[in-house]
Amino acid sequence: MKFKEINPSPRTLMTPGPVEADPRVLRAMGAHILGQFDPEFTALMNETMEMERYVFQTQNKMTYLVDTTSRGGLETVLTGAICPGDKVLIPAFGRFGYLLAEILERCGADITLLEREWGTVFEPEEIEEALKKDSYKAVAFIHGETSTSMMQPLKEIGEICEKYGALLIVDAVATLGGAEVHVDDWKLSACISGTQKCISAPSGSALITYNEQIEEIVKKRKKVEKGIRTADDVNGSLAGIPSNYLDLAQLEDYWSPRRLNHHTEATSMQYAVHEALRCIMDETLEARWARHSLNDKALCAGLNAMGLSIFGDIEHKMPVVTAINIPEGVDGKVIRGTLLNEFGIEIATSFGPLDGKILRIGNMGYSSQKRNILILLGALEAVMLQNHVKIATGEGVAAAMEVYKNAEK
């Protein structure tokens, strides 16, 4: 036949997602299919919820999966919690802040954008000032802005939002499982993540959690489908949710003991996430955060020693993404192409104003390994030299190795 079986070339994925799935996760997906209401399968769904609560550091009952990629999980939570006309403040410090605005505009929310230069984060005072000036139903924030590599501290902002009575809805797609996220401690009303970054499963599922305040809103927006409605079902008092597929109310019914039929749960992705969460529990979150942090330190030491410059406000850089300024006269596409085609290593470009100006290196999940950091630094040195960039040869890998050596002491 013209079409061959799947047989991908070897790849080391050092982009900010998708990254390599843990081999345990890939193996779990090979298990045969269970029916969606098979007690063995619903038991797995419940276990997934329980493990997800650990990973999100939350006690929220409503902690489950949406059968979309992370973007769909964001839309599900945002359009479930925010009604048409609700005022939402979006402090945007990169592309994904605009995505939150885009999603909310489509569902009729009244958006106020606070903008900041790409490569920086917000001060808590800026948020407080905005909340003082006007009253908002919610603040929607990116935690790790992969387009710029910046990470927004959220603890103080959670307190400010609580003080001013605004929900705080957070996109932790890039950080969950790699950098610290504490949903309850930080007073996040809702938090959304994906699978293809630090969780190290394939893309195709979104992890979500939200508190009772949002549960209450969802209850008031609920509408049960005619085909399966019973006499006990009443329609809610708030505006209905715009999408049927991305409907938090129906998803809640499906993930709760009622198990009301909605979509058919994505069986193999459920297996994948279940195993990915088990991997995190085996490693523990603390060890996982430390691993990402150490690999980040080694990577940055290597880049600095080589003489490459790291983009943005270093103090607020995510430990799981590093952006480097593309040296003058060099085409980023050529660097990426050579790394991919000659070394089988993938790194990423950026978007919008940073497109062609920075290269982004991911250090996420299963891909976050000493071996990958060292291999990448060696390859990057060779490719930079090939492109006539003046760098300190032999320094990059050595500096990274020194970081690892010191960490062992």
Place this chain on the structure above:
Amino acid sequence: MKFKEINPSPRTLMTPGPVEADPRVLRAMGAHILGQFDPEFTALMNETMEMERYVFQTQNKMTYLVDTTSRGGLETVLTGAICPGDKVLIPAFGRFGYLLAEILERCGADITLLEREWGTVFEPEEIEEALKKDSYKAVAFIHGETSTSMMQPLKEIGEICEKYGALLIVDAVATLGGAEVHVDDWKLSACISGTQKCISAPSGSALITYNEQIEEIVKKRKKVEKGIRTADDVNGSLAGIPSNYLDLAQLEDYWSPRRLNHHTEATSMQYAVHEALRCIMDETLEARWARHSLNDKALCAGLNAMGLSIFGDIEHKMPVVTAINIPEGVDGKVIRGTLLNEFGIEIATSFGPLDGKILRIGNMGYSSQKRNILILLGALEAVMLQNHVKIATGEGVAAAMEVYKNAEK
């Protein structure tokens, strides 16, 4: 650890979905992750489109996947093709007709429901009469209504819709890959399917196709996100699409040579569908339709010989689902429970008015095997006897075997 690795009990899935995934498909998902813009990965996306065109029997350029279950694919196509205020006729002959209405109501379409008794299908004249009386932008139809086991003939209806200038959007979630579907010959404007039924991959992806007429509508509704918008991008003249994730315009850009970043394609599900489509091409559609049809004949012969009665208008029964009337005095839940717990075989109940009145048996994809039909008939006989149903013992399996024997001649 408290949570064990995935290790499902053996199961034979004879429900109308999810059914067993082809073992080749499960193996394909074990391949390591490729980046979403890796040329090897985008080549796979293009191959998937090409194979999908064969399975849908269409030349439509716009033939690709949505990273949702089938329900999300339906919503994506419906809310992309239908603008707020558009008049849509929905002839409903079971639960899933109401689902189409539900989805379209949420996006502000002006719905007219034609209803029919569950267990029957529409005559082409009924549709023509409705289109004569009033002018509609589109007709939305279920092809295989799994809630009742009925299959709607569509060829004449396609001609009628063309005559009256209405789009015909068809849900072939239950039939594609198991029963005949001819998108171009039947003049379907769009067709949507899932993966977890006759395609025999896990749930979690939706197959969609639509013609140039719908492409034109989508073009006029397009809106590119601020974070990645360029000077060449203009917003369209029609109402924007309500969802960002389920946005046909953005999905088109992602699946076309422009490869404009939207979500991160669900890598392993992409592998799964690619392999499932390869399995269909290996078998050929004609052989696959014949296989499902033969197994259906054997199943029905067995059920009849046993003395069980088949629900609905037999002439319009889907070859991939059979519903039996639950004998008086018997609890369908007990039948299903014993089949699952003692025999490891899963069959399904139904919804709404048919809940507790019929049991539904699937005969789909990889689960559609002679062996499964024979095993199920034997098990069903035993369970019916245990529940004091008067059936002709020894007749069911024998009648099915006779069908297979005759087919070999």
